[in-house]
Amino acid sequence: MVGHYLKTTALALALGGWATGAMAADPSLDLVEPLAEYKLYVAENTAKLVEDTTAFTDAVKAGDVEKAKSLFAPTRTSYEKIEPIAELFSDLDVSIDARADDYEQAEQDPDFTGFHRIEYGLWEQGSTEGLAEYADKLLADVKELDARINGLTFPPEVVVGGAAVLMEEVAATKISGEEDRYSRTDLWDFDANFEGAEKIYELLRPLIADDEADFTAKVDGNFAAVDEVLEKYRSADGGFVSYEELTDTDRNALSAKVNTLAEDLATLRGKLGLG
Numbered sequence: 649m650v651g652h653y654l655k656t657t658a659l660a661l662a663l664g665g666w667a668t669g670a671m672a673a674d675p676s677l678d679l680v681e682p683l684a685e686y687k688l689y690v691a692e693n694t695a696k697l698v699e700d701t702t703a704f705t706d707a708v709k710a711g712d713v714e715k716a717k718s719l720f721a722p723t724r725t726s727y728e729k730i731e732p733i734a735e736l737f738s739d740l741d742v743s744i745d746a747r748a749d750d751y752e753q754a755e756q757d758p759d760f761t762g763f764h765r766i767e768y769g770l771w772e773q774g775s776t777e778g779l780a781e782y783a784d785k786l787l788a789d790v791k792e793l794d795a796r797i798n799g800l801t802f803p804p805e806v807v808v809g810g811a812a813v814l815m816e817e818v819a820a821t822k823i824s825g826e827e828d829r830y831s832r833t834d835l836w837d838f839d840a841n842f843e844g845a846e847k848i849y850e851l852l853r854p855l856i857a858d859d860e861a862d863f864t865a866k867v868d869g870n871f872a873a874v875d876e877v878l879e880k881y882r883s884a885d886g887g888f889v890s891y892e893e894l895t896d897t898d899r900n901a902l903s904a905k906v907n908t909l910a911e912d913l914a915t916l917r918g919k920l921g922l923g
């Protein structure tokens with residue numbers, strides 16, 4: 649019954665936008681409110697992304713390598729927080745956040761753009777030479793993303809599924825340190841990815857807490873365990889030390905917890921009656 653009710657609500661959402669949620673008899677069973685709140689969270693992050701990317705690309709264009717390097721990781725966090733729903737803007741995800749391996753000529757490929765292209769220039773080449781066009785493109789792309797969010801429909805199954813998919817990606821590929829390979833700022837991204845996935849979980853948690861107490865206790869515990877590992881690697885400025893400092897023991901611990909989180913979060917859709 650609960651499942652059926654939620655499915656109906658989800659369908660109404662997908663078909664009719666936000667207003668239909670007002671029909672809900674029991675607001676605690678309603679996905680509309682958490683999804684609306686999640687949309688706000690995303691919008692806050694894209695607004696911050698525009699602000700931070702403006703400062704970052706200004707530094708790149710001013711030729712200030714050190715300043716640009718110092719702004720790289722913190723600028724990315726607001727993007728990494730909304731990565732669970734990146735499939736809703738996959739074209740921009742490619743131009744903003746793709747890796748060199750996605751291109752035939754890797755770093756030399758003219759189509760390789762975005763944060764990681766600039767990261768390559770700053771760390772591998774130690775220069776901002778030739779980066780101005782990538783800076784302009786990156787800023788235009790994040791502005792486009794920010795402008796799109798308001799008009800974007802957030803299908804509940806994508807939001808709920810996205811948290812699990814992102815945890816899977818962290819466990820399968822990001823854990824190898826492939827994302828920020830030139831700057832070694834991967835721990836910043838991990839932290840933001842966990843925060844973004846946890847945000848979704850926390851917004852939905854009240855809907856299942858009564859019926860699934862063992863499940864929520866387990867997921868809560870695994871998020872806390874991940875946090876505990878990451879906290880060991882905090883730097884004095886509130887950021888994170890280089891990914892190279894992560895010990896094998898901690899890498900394995902992280903990997904195990906993230907795998908479990910991915911598996912557990914993958915069952916959330918079913919628990920919420922989303923097919």
Ligand SMILES: [Cu+2]
Pocket residue numbers: 728731745827837
């Ligand atoms: Cu990313």
